[in-house]
Amino acid sequence: MQAKPQTLLDPARADGQAGPQVIAVHCRSDDFRATPLHSHARGQLIAATGGLLSIDTGDERLVVPPSHAVWIPGHQPHSLRSHGPFDGWSVYVAPAACAGLPRQALVLQVSGLLRAAVLRAASWSDALMPDAMQARVLAVILDEIASLPRARLALPLPAERRLKKIAQALADNPADQRSLQQWAEWAAIAPRTLSRRFAAETGMPFSEWRQRARLMRALELLMAGQPVTGIALDLGYDSLSAFIAMFRRSLGVSPSKYLSAKNSVA
Incomplete structure (x- = not known):
């Protein structure tokens, strides 16, 4: 079985300010996913809806069960591996919208509200700027990232x-x-x-x-x-x-x- 090395979002978009300030994606694969060390300007929140993810930043190793997610600030090098077939979602936040978000990689306990908001946003076309209703959902995602409880699932090196x-x-x-x-x-x-x-x-x-x-x-x-x-x-x-x-x-x-x-x- 071969790992899928592709990132969840086109690298040019993950590094840019163009488009919505918050872009959500949902991906499912029969293969496990192994993304090599990389970084991008947008901050990223990533979680699995099933199985387990492990993420290395060089400074620490983070393990993410389905009830949690990892926040990775912009420009933070990181690699990812899923343990088993990958089924997960990710949120990419433009630098301008990251001011109130954590400045270090950490594990967050995911709320039902955050999960529902992300999956709703992932169903939209992100080619267009969000309308008023969509903007409110994206604002909820940012608020949840900023306020959710931190979890002790990191192994500092x-x-x-x-x-x-x-x-x-x-x-x-x-x-x-x-x-x-x-x-x-x-x-x-x-x-x-x-x-x-x-x-x-x-x-x-x-x-x-x-x-x-x-x-x-x-x-x-x-x-x-x-x-x-x-x-x-x-x-x-x-x-x-x-x-x-x-x-x-x-x-x-x-x-x-x-x-x-x-x-x-x-």
């Missing part, structure tokens, strides 16, 4: 070379059980320096960062249809109950209830 090497290795294989001491030896950095600088650069202790990396991989595997027991073992947990306890502490529900809720949203 440290900037220091040795720390980033450790973080990328753990992000690629969250089941790696090496201790902080062993990681420090592997990267040729003092354990105390690793602990102190990792927390300073990512905003969380090393152990908490590792747990979040495991949580985000668990979401990917869960949405891909893997059984919970298998996910727990793949992520290095000694028991299913320990994995479920971590998941519930992080997201407030068990993996099975979380999956049921996401499927109902989709």
Whole structure:
């Protein structure tokens, strides 16, 4: 199965001010989507109506279940991958309309109002300027982006070379059980320096960062249809109950209830 590398909106339009200040698109594909690193002048809000998206900005990795969306400010480099066939929507906001919107990439919890407004706007022809009714719907989209709750589904990456090497290795294989001491030896950095600088650069202790990396991989595997027991073992947990306890502490529900809720949203 081949990934679809195309962006959701023509790059010339994503980089321009021409046309409506807000352009919404909806795309469905039998293939998974993998868009290489790129950027554009318009800010972008992207979400899946089913399945899971992961987005890398170079500074962090963001995971997006169907109940959430990622806001990417203009000129922010990013790449995207869907886990399974792609069915999603996106909103592109002209620079002039981004003044009141977040200036950093983040995950937002999607409201029913936002989803309905985006899908309504995606059904219009965006070749013409919006009429008064359409302009009000587009204004609702902007208001929702500015006010929706932020979600803790981001994995910030440290900037220091040795720390980033450790973080990328753990992000690629969250089941790696090496201790902080062993990681420090592997990267040729003092354990105390690793602990102190990792927390300073990512905003969380090393152990908490590792747990979040495991949580985000668990979401990917869960949405891909893997059984919970298998996910727990793949992520290095000694028991299913320990994995479920971590998941519930992080997201407030068990993996099975979380999956049921996401499927109902989709």
